[in-house]
Amino acid sequence: MSGHLRLIMVVQTPAMARLVAAGGVETLFVDLEHIGKEARQGHMPSWKSRQAMPDVSLIRVAVPDARLLVRVNPPGDHTRAEVDEVITRGADAVMLPMFRSRDELLRFVDVVAGRAECLPLFETAAAVDLIPQIAGEGWLTGLHIGLNDLHLDLGSRFLFEPLADGALEHPCAVLHRKGVPFGIGGIARAGEGIIPPELLLGEHVRLGSDMAILSQTFHRNAGSAEELEDGFDFGAEVARLRSIYAGFSDASAEKLELNRTLVAQRVGEAVRGMTNTAPPARLAG
Numbered sequence: 001m002s003g004h005l006r007l008i009m010v011v012q013t014p015a016m017a018r019l020v021a022a023g024g025v026e027t028l029f030v031d032l033e034h035i036g037k038e039a040r041q042g043h044m045p046s047w048k049s050r051q052a053m054p055d056v057s058l059i060r061v062a063v064p065d066a067r068l069l070v071r072v073n074p075p076g077d078h079t080r081a082e083v084d085e086v087i088t089r090g091a092d093a094v095m096l097p098m099f100r101s102r103d104e105l106l107r108f109v110d111v112v113a114g115r116a117e118c119l120p121l122f123e124t125a126a127a128v129d130l131i132p133q134i135a136g137e138g139w140l141t142g143l144h145i146g147l148n149d150l151h152l153d154l155g156s157r158f159l160f161e162p163l164a165d166g167a168l169e170h171p172c173a174v175l176h177r178k179g180v181p182f183g184i185g186g187i188a189r190a191g192e193g194i195i196p197p198e199l200l201l202g203e204h205v206r207l208g209s210d211m212a213i214l215s216q217t218f219h220r221n222a223g224s225a226e227e228l229e230d231g232f233d234f235g236a237e238v239a240r241l242r243s244i245y246a247g248f249s250d251a252s253a254e255k256l257e258l259n260r261t262l263v264a265q266r267v268g269e270a271v272r273g274m275t276n277t278a279p280p281a282r283l284a285g
Contacts (some may be wrong), residue, residue: 003205003249005242006183008069009214010143011054012051014062015225021066023235024242025214032082035073042218052243053085059115059227060090067092074098076109083111085105086140093117098149102134109139116143118269122171123149131171135178143175144211147185159185160195163203164267176208183211189218194270195263202259205248214238 008027013018017028031051056070070091072082075098083094094116096108105120106128112118118139122128123146134140145168147159154162162168168184175182184204190197204212218237222228248256 003210003245005201005204005245007187007214007238007241008211009219010051010060012055012223013225014058016222016228017059017066018062019225019228019234021063024238027069027093028059028063029069029183029213030059030086030091031054031071032086033071033073035076035078043156051088054100056089056091057087061254069093069095071095071097071121075104079108080111083108087112087115091116092170093119095119095121095144097121097123097146100124102130103132105134106139111185119144121146122152123147125150128167129169132174135171135174135180140180142181145171145185145209146212158194158267160263160267161271164199164264168207170209172209177214181211183213184209185212186215187218187241188215189237190241190244193217195266197241199259199263199266201241201245201262201267202248202251202256205245205251205258206256 004125006027007025008029009020009025010029010031011020020028032053056068060068068091070086070093072079072086072094075096079096086094094108094112096105096118099108099120108120109118118126118141120140120143122131122143128150132144147162150167151159151161153156156165158160163184172182172184184207187193187197187200193200196261201212204210217226219228220232228234248259251259
């Protein structure tokens with residue numbers, strides 16, 4: 001049976017949330033993270049949220065039956081209050097970014113206390129190193145691996161280097177073996193991006209990932225339903241990504257290995273093409 005790609009997308013307005021949910025995206029995303037984001041990624045054309053706590057309520061009311069994921073700020077004294085409020089406002093799942101220790105992660109799980117799904121974002125080298133240790137523990141029911149901050153934390157120059165240099169091989173293998181659902185990074189529109197979905201989704205399948213975020217490259221930083229629909233068949237583009245993923249799900253091990261080699265070659269070419277003076281590449285993750 002062909003695999004199914006679960007998708008997540010940041011939604012800015014109630015109308016946009018309704019359009020995205022109707023277009024087949026399972027998880028609507030409200031992003032409240034701002035602490036430290038500019039300092040880490042200010043030099044990159046990556047997503048920087050301008051959303052605030054009231055947006056959680058607005059989106060929840062607009063799409064009462066959709067799955068709503070809210071990203072809070074990195075661990076700190078504010079975490080309990082933020083988690084309590086987003087759950088009160090209707091979050092089905094809560095994402096914790098930029099943690100580095102098992103203790104930080106367990107404190108987050110304790111704060112959520114079963115009131116919502118915990119979907120931690122593993123985006124530091126220390127966090128990824130934890131995965132083989134904790135994958136078998138029952139409280140870890142799903143996670144996402146974030147490539148923007150992870151590649152910076154690893155000292156890599158290009159977003160997708162952790163896919164090509166083997167950094168995710170063992171963690172993903174353990175997650176797959178233990179049956180823990182997970183996703184990796186973001187995905188652009190079919191035919192777009194330095195590593196297009198026609199290659200990238202093969203790595204998702206090979207590594208066992210069944211989830212991705214629709215990136216700013218996909219939605220062109222749309223801030224409204226009107227902007228998202230401008231010259232763009234949202235549902236059709238979502239279906240194209242799922243078709244690509246399903247095709248890889250039915251592929252042989254040999255085809256997946258050939259695709260891995262092509263991804264590694266493309267990543268290597270991108271890294272070699274970078275110079276210290278070149279503008280940063282448009283990101284898809």
